[in-house]
Amino acid sequence: DTAVSQTPKYLVTQMGNDKSIKCEQNLGHDTMYWYKQDSKKFLKIMFSYNNKELIINETVPNRFSPKSPDKAHLNLHINSLELGDSAVYFCASSPGNMANEQFFGPGTRLTVL
Amino acid sequence: GNSVTQMEGPVTLSEEAFLTINCTYTATGYPSLFWYVQYPGEGLQLLLKATKADDKGSNKGFEATYRKETTSFHLEKGSVQVSDSAVYFCALRNGGSQGNLIFGKGTKLSVKP
Numbered sequence: 396d397t398a399v400s401q402t403p404k405y406l407v408t409q410m411g412n413d414k415s416i417k418c419e420q421n422l423g424h425d426t427m428y429w430y431k432q433d434s435k436k437f438l439k440i441m442f443s444y445n446n447k448e449l450i451i452n453e454t455v456p457n458r459f460s461p462k463s464p465d466k467a468h469l470n471l472h473i474n475s476l477e478l479g480d481s482a483v484y485f486c487a488s489s490p491g492n493m494a495n496e497q498f499f500g501p502g503t504r505l506t507v508l
Numbered sequence: 509g510n511s512v513t514q515m516e517g518p519v520t521l522s523e524e525a526f527l528t529i530n531c532t533y534t535a536t537g538y539p540s541l542f543w544y545v546q547y548p549g550e551g552l553q554l555l556l557k558a559t560k561a562d563d564k565g566s567n568k569g570f571e572a573t574y575r576k577e578t579t580s581f582h583l584e585k586g587s588v589q590v591s592d593s594a595v596y597f598c599a600l601r602n603g604g605s606q607g608n609l610i611f612g613k614g615t616k617l618s619v620k621p
Contacts, residue, residue: 428608430608430609435613436546436595436613436614436616437611437613437614438552438609438611438614439611440602440608440609440610443608451608485551485552487552487609496542496554496557497609498554499544499551499553500551501550501551502550502551
Protein backbone atom coordinates (compact mmCIF):
# COMPACT_ATOMS: atom_id res chain seq x y z
CA ASP A 396 0.00 0.00 0.00
CA THR A 397 1.39 3.36 -1.00
CA ALA A 398 1.49 5.75 1.94
CA VAL A 399 1.52 9.06 0.03
CA SER A 400 0.53 8.93 -3.61
CA GLN A 401 0.47 11.63 -6.26
CA THR A 402 -1.03 11.78 -9.72
CA PRO A 403 0.12 12.29 -12.34
CA LYS A 404 3.80 11.37 -12.09
CA TYR A 405 4.61 13.39 -15.20
CA LEU A 406 2.76 16.37 -16.60
CA VAL A 407 3.74 18.11 -19.82
CA THR A 408 1.65 21.09 -20.86
CA GLN A 409 1.66 24.36 -22.74
CA MET A 410 2.09 27.82 -21.26
CA GLY A 411 -1.21 29.38 -20.26
CA ASN A 412 -2.97 26.11 -19.50
CA ASP A 413 -4.56 25.20 -16.16
CA LYS A 414 -3.61 21.92 -14.50
CA SER A 415 -4.12 20.03 -11.26
CA ILE A 416 -1.99 17.62 -9.26
CA LYS A 417 -3.63 15.29 -6.77
CA CYS A 418 -2.26 13.90 -3.54
CA GLU A 419 -3.65 11.29 -1.18
CA GLN A 420 -2.27 9.82 2.03
CA ASN A 421 -3.53 6.69 3.79
CA LEU A 422 -1.48 7.19 6.97
CA GLY A 423 -4.20 8.95 8.95
CA HIS A 424 -2.04 12.06 9.32
CA ASP A 425 -3.57 15.42 10.12
CA THR A 426 -1.14 17.65 8.24
CA MET A 427 -0.27 17.71 4.54
CA TYR A 428 2.19 19.83 2.59
CA TRP A 429 3.19 20.84 -0.91
CA TYR A 430 6.88 21.42 -1.67
CA LYS A 431 8.48 22.60 -4.90
CA GLN A 432 11.87 21.25 -6.03
CA ASP A 433 13.57 23.39 -8.65
CA SER A 434 16.07 22.36 -11.30
CA LYS A 435 18.94 22.72 -8.81
CA LYS A 436 17.19 20.30 -6.43
CA PHE A 437 16.34 23.02 -3.93
CA LEU A 438 13.19 22.18 -1.94
CA LYS A 439 10.88 24.84 -0.61
CA ILE A 440 7.55 24.74 1.18
CA MET A 441 4.56 26.11 -0.68
CA PHE A 442 1.49 25.25 1.39
CA SER A 443 0.39 23.27 4.39
CA TYR A 444 -3.02 22.13 5.57
CA ASN A 445 -4.05 20.75 8.93
CA ASN A 446 -7.40 18.97 9.04
CA LYS A 447 -8.53 20.75 5.89
CA GLU A 448 -7.45 24.20 7.12
CA LEU A 449 -4.69 26.21 5.47
CA ILE A 450 -1.90 26.87 7.97
CA ILE A 451 1.12 27.73 5.82
CA ASN A 452 0.96 29.82 2.67
CA GLU A 453 4.39 30.91 1.54
CA THR A 454 5.01 33.64 -1.02
CA VAL A 455 3.61 31.67 -3.89
CA PRO A 456 1.85 33.34 -6.86
CA ASN A 457 -1.91 33.28 -6.46
CA ARG A 458 -2.10 31.23 -9.66
CA PHE A 459 -1.41 28.33 -7.30
CA SER A 460 -4.40 27.27 -5.25
CA PRO A 461 -4.41 24.29 -2.90
CA LYS A 462 -7.60 22.48 -2.00
CA SER A 463 -8.18 19.95 0.73
CA PRO A 464 -11.54 18.17 0.40
CA ASP A 465 -10.75 16.04 3.44
CA LYS A 466 -7.72 15.43 5.61
CA ALA A 467 -6.50 12.56 3.43
CA HIS A 468 -6.33 14.66 0.25
CA LEU A 469 -4.51 17.81 -0.74
CA ASN A 470 -4.69 18.88 -4.36
CA LEU A 471 -2.80 21.63 -6.12
CA HIS A 472 -4.37 23.61 -8.94
CA ILE A 473 -2.25 25.88 -11.10
CA ASN A 474 -3.77 28.50 -13.41
CA SER A 475 -2.13 30.13 -16.40
CA LEU A 476 1.00 28.01 -16.28
CA GLU A 477 4.33 29.73 -16.94
CA LEU A 478 7.71 28.37 -18.00
CA GLY A 479 9.07 29.05 -14.50
CA ASP A 480 6.53 26.67 -12.98
CA SER A 481 8.46 23.74 -14.42
CA ALA A 482 9.68 21.78 -11.40
CA VAL A 483 9.04 18.66 -9.39
CA TYR A 484 6.20 19.05 -6.90
CA PHE A 485 6.19 16.87 -3.80
CA CYS A 486 3.31 16.21 -1.49
CA ALA A 487 4.05 15.18 2.09
CA SER A 488 2.14 14.33 5.24
CA SER A 489 2.93 14.26 8.92
CA PRO A 490 1.26 13.45 12.21
CA GLY A 491 0.92 16.37 14.59
CA ASN A 492 4.17 15.90 16.48
CA MET A 493 7.28 18.02 16.17
CA ALA A 494 9.56 15.02 16.46
CA ASN A 495 7.98 13.11 13.64
CA GLU A 496 9.25 13.10 10.14
CA GLN A 497 7.28 13.96 7.06
CA PHE A 498 6.42 11.26 4.56
CA PHE A 499 6.84 12.24 0.93
CA GLY A 500 5.06 11.20 -2.21
CA PRO A 501 6.98 10.19 -5.35
CA GLY A 502 6.71 13.64 -6.89
CA THR A 503 5.09 15.10 -10.00
CA ARG A 504 7.44 16.38 -12.66
CA LEU A 505 5.75 19.34 -14.35
CA THR A 506 7.16 20.58 -17.64
CA VAL A 507 5.71 23.73 -19.13
CA LEU A 508 6.52 24.27 -22.82
CA GLY B 509 14.29 33.04 10.28
CA ASN B 510 15.39 29.46 10.59
CA SER B 511 17.78 28.10 7.99
CA VAL B 512 19.99 25.16 7.08
CA THR B 513 23.40 25.40 5.47
CA GLN B 514 24.71 22.28 3.86
CA MET B 515 27.99 21.40 2.24
CA GLU B 516 27.75 21.90 -1.49
CA GLY B 517 28.54 19.05 -3.77
CA PRO B 518 28.95 17.14 -5.80
CA VAL B 519 30.96 14.70 -3.75
CA THR B 520 32.67 11.80 -5.51
CA LEU B 521 34.12 8.95 -3.49
CA SER B 522 35.48 5.49 -4.12
CA GLU B 523 33.67 2.52 -2.65
CA GLU B 524 34.55 1.90 1.03
CA ALA B 525 35.69 5.51 1.55
CA PHE B 526 34.62 7.54 4.58
CA LEU B 527 31.84 10.04 4.05
CA THR B 528 31.14 13.31 5.82
CA ILE B 529 28.52 15.79 4.69
CA ASN B 530 28.48 18.93 6.80
CA CYS B 531 25.26 20.55 7.94
CA THR B 532 24.77 23.54 10.23
CA TYR B 533 21.56 25.25 11.19
CA THR B 534 20.22 28.53 12.52
CA ALA B 535 17.08 28.28 14.61
CA THR B 536 15.27 29.62 17.62
CA GLY B 537 14.84 26.90 20.17
CA TYR B 538 15.79 23.30 19.50
CA PRO B 539 14.10 21.98 16.39
CA SER B 540 14.09 18.35 15.35
CA LEU B 541 16.75 17.63 12.72
CA PHE B 542 16.59 15.21 9.81
CA TRP B 543 18.58 13.76 6.97
CA TYR B 544 16.60 12.76 3.91
CA VAL B 545 17.91 10.90 0.86
CA GLN B 546 16.67 11.15 -2.71
CA TYR B 547 17.68 8.38 -5.09
CA PRO B 548 17.62 9.18 -8.81
CA GLY B 549 14.08 9.64 -10.10
CA GLU B 550 12.50 9.05 -6.71
CA GLY B 551 10.94 10.97 -3.85
CA LEU B 552 12.51 11.76 -0.50
CA GLN B 553 13.03 9.10 2.12
CA LEU B 554 13.90 9.71 5.73
CA LEU B 555 17.42 8.48 6.45
CA LEU B 556 17.69 9.42 10.13
CA LYS B 557 16.59 11.99 12.66
CA ALA B 558 17.41 13.48 16.06
CA THR B 559 14.99 15.35 18.24
CA LYS B 560 17.13 16.85 20.99
CA ALA B 561 20.69 17.89 21.77
CA ASP B 562 23.25 15.06 21.88
CA ASP B 563 20.84 12.60 20.26
CA LYS B 564 22.48 10.42 17.64
CA GLY B 565 20.39 9.28 14.70
CA SER B 566 21.54 6.22 12.79
CA ASN B 567 20.34 4.06 9.92
CA LYS B 568 21.95 1.86 7.23
CA GLY B 569 25.42 2.65 8.54
CA PHE B 570 24.84 6.42 8.45
CA GLU B 571 25.06 8.48 11.64
CA ALA B 572 24.54 12.09 12.69
CA THR B 573 24.72 13.71 16.12
CA TYR B 574 22.68 16.76 17.16
CA ARG B 575 25.29 19.22 18.42
CA LYS B 576 23.72 22.19 20.13
CA GLU B 577 27.00 23.93 20.89
CA THR B 578 28.07 24.00 17.24
CA THR B 579 24.51 23.99 15.79
CA SER B 580 25.52 21.12 13.57
CA PHE B 581 24.17 17.78 12.37
CA HIS B 582 26.89 16.33 10.15
CA LEU B 583 26.19 13.08 8.30
CA GLU B 584 28.83 10.34 8.38
CA LYS B 585 29.30 6.85 7.07
CA GLY B 586 32.38 4.75 7.59
CA SER B 587 32.34 2.85 4.31
CA VAL B 588 30.18 3.98 1.40
CA GLN B 589 28.80 1.70 -1.30
CA VAL B 590 27.86 2.37 -4.90
CA SER B 591 24.22 2.02 -3.85
CA ASP B 592 24.62 5.08 -1.58
CA SER B 593 24.85 7.33 -4.64
CA ALA B 594 22.03 9.84 -4.20
CA VAL B 595 21.27 13.41 -3.13
CA TYR B 596 21.30 13.97 0.63
CA PHE B 597 19.29 16.73 2.29
CA CYS B 598 19.68 18.08 5.79
CA ALA B 599 16.48 19.58 7.22
CA LEU B 600 14.99 21.06 10.36
CA ARG B 601 11.39 21.15 11.52
CA ASN B 602 10.22 24.73 11.45
CA GLY B 603 7.74 26.08 13.97
CA GLY B 604 5.49 23.83 16.00
CA SER B 605 3.99 20.41 15.56
CA GLN B 606 2.47 21.36 12.21
CA GLY B 607 5.60 23.05 10.96
CA ASN B 608 7.14 22.51 7.59
CA LEU B 609 10.64 21.28 6.90
CA ILE B 610 13.37 23.74 5.96
CA PHE B 611 15.92 22.03 3.74
CA GLY B 612 19.54 22.59 2.92
CA LYS B 613 20.41 22.78 -0.77
CA GLY B 614 21.26 19.09 -1.01
CA THR B 615 24.56 17.31 -1.61
CA LYS B 616 24.91 14.94 -4.52
CA LEU B 617 27.03 11.92 -3.68
CA SER B 618 28.49 9.67 -6.36
CA VAL B 619 30.28 6.51 -5.29
CA LYS B 620 32.55 4.84 -7.84
CA PRO B 621 33.38 1.12 -7.76
